[in-house]
Amino acid sequence: MASIRADRLVAAAALLCAASLLAGCGGSGGSGAAAPSEPTTDVKIALSDAGCEPTPASVPAGPVKFAITNSGSAKVTEAELQRDGKILGEKESLTPGLSGNFSLRLDGGAYSIYCPGGAKDTWTFTVTGGGGAPSAPADTSLAVATQGYHDYIVSEVDQLVPTTKTFTDAVRAGDAAKAKAAFAPARMHYEAVEPVAESFGDLDPDIDARIDDVTDPTRWTGFHRIEKALWVDNSLAGMAPLADKLDADVNTLKTKVATETYQPAQLANGAGDLLTEVSTSKVTGEEDRYSHTDLWDFQANIDGARKCFELLRPALAAKNPDLAQQLEARFTDVASGLAQYKKGSGNNAGYVDYSTVPQDQRRKLADAVNALAEPLSKVAGQVV
Template sequence: MSSTSFRPRLPGAVLAALSVGLLAAACGGSGGGAAAPGGPNAGVQVALSDGGCRPTPETVAAGPVTFTVTNSGTAKVTEAELQSNGRILGEKENITEGLNGDFSLRLDAGSYTVYCPGAAQDTWTFTVTGAAAPPTAPADTSLTKATQQYHDYVVSEVAALVPATKEFDDAVRAGDIPKAKSLYAPARTHYESIEPVAESFGNLDPDIDARINDVADPTKWTGFHRIEKALWADNSLAGMTPIANKLDADVATLQKNVATATYQPAQLANGASDLLDEVSTSKVTGEEDRYSHTDLWDFAANIAGARKAFELLQPALTAKDPQLAQQLEARFTDVTSGLAKYQQGNGYVDYSTVPPDQRRQLADAVNALAEPLSQVAGKVV
């Protein structure tokens, strides 16, 4: 989940409204050589600092653009986004000191904003000029099928999320702590599997899933984790009815939004990479479900969502790079096998019982999967 719920975004920004075609996954690791503005793949450097994130260059020609985000020494600014009219077109999060990462887009002519929350100047203008040449490759029908099936998958997961959340919230409204505790993790799995989609809709994801340290004003904290604290830390559901009501309403809004959303193949790959980033940055550490210690439920849902996206893209990927497809299949198997030993009944063990060395093993397996997965979007555009 995003850690910047206070940032100004346009609510309900549907992926279908984006005027860009993603070319490559947002991925960790160092960026490649930067092409000159107007070249076949323009390169833009975004250096994070306390002062801001000025893009260099600030103007490129329409077409493929790769943004390389670096952090050479700021603890305040760890994220850069490219926005258009309040919509997030691409982003790189969790760029802490010494790290860097790339995301690539096909951009139409227009004025964009580079946004880096936490900086003294957090918005910078980025301009795209001219007209991009249309792709020359013929359409891949397997990719068209993949994007439609992913839409159906997202819709079905949210369709399951709505009643599961209501049942959980009904228990909260009734003051039934044991029942609410039992329903918390199962409901969230449907959300965690498609969280990158939810993050595209303005502040909807923070409203549903923000942690206490993710909100500027704790008195306005809402969503699953607010109720989680009430259940496990406070052992009281006093005052939680309005929070439960809002959670139901926000999940209903999510269902409405995903019904009309459409996707491009690279968005599936980007989303899969984002889900792995969720695992490696918050699930493995135990900070996501810090009160309930149900992190492994979320961990498994993130992996399942990433695997679904990969499986839908797999036919096209196999045709273009069979070795990469085989490598990813093997590494997904490694991760799911590693998770299996922590299963308990229909769920998972309390994450606080998993020792640090075993957490590191889980993280290593996820990182081994993340690197090749970050290559997929560039293969399926």
């Protein structure tokens, strides 16, 4: 959510140019797999101070690829596809000179392109034909994948609720030591499913905003606000209401994901979104800047991305076995890089304080993620 800082532009650029992602895995766009002969419609969006006008502004229902570029706007650095107030796809942190894309299968209807900061921040986008209920994926392995992703998301959020309550109970009790111990384990369940949470408007900022993401610090809520109280302010005074809100927001997320459906391309693009999270906020140390528990989040993002890949692997292996094999090797490389920073075992397992990881080792982690992002960016086009 936060803007890219100067000290991480190089790492972010490498990944953002490579990864094709979807932030927000709602099912509003339909869930069918494209037939091999079905053409994909290309839509171009040029970010500028004026906004983000889509070209063309009307397309036929079916697979659509959105290509977003920023040639020089510092004010407008992201574009979102929305429908009925829900984010279906987006590209964030496209600072001047960066570009990116995401793919979706869209049903007929009225959509909008939104780009905060533009002189005109909302643009009409229309999809013609193809109305009615979404069709099931023609490939049965993709149908299994989308159902499996639903089950995975529900399971992770089911675990997020009690682990968050362990954290918030300690906050309400004023037990700083217990709250610090519970912080990172709870967040792992959130970080694994963050692309889905981001699709629900303000829910993700309420749960996970960093100080950079809020215009009024007095309205800052969620994990990171309490993180600052624990590690910087060294006081939990006044945090009980924020703990209560965090519990309520996490329970809202549980309710919302229970009925969500997904399309195959959303798994692939969601995996890319998680890798972008790693490159733009975890590797740099921005995410958990007070607690330095970034490696926990790093692992959770990779776990979520790998789950998407594993669910799509049967279909991908049948269509492009070389790509499937390459991705397996790249995921293994990232896992090996993370493993050296683990400490403890069993219930005491965790990761070293990220502030102790030297810059050259952080660069190696970033390089492994970038090497994974490049082939992963090709998956959505195989399954949309």
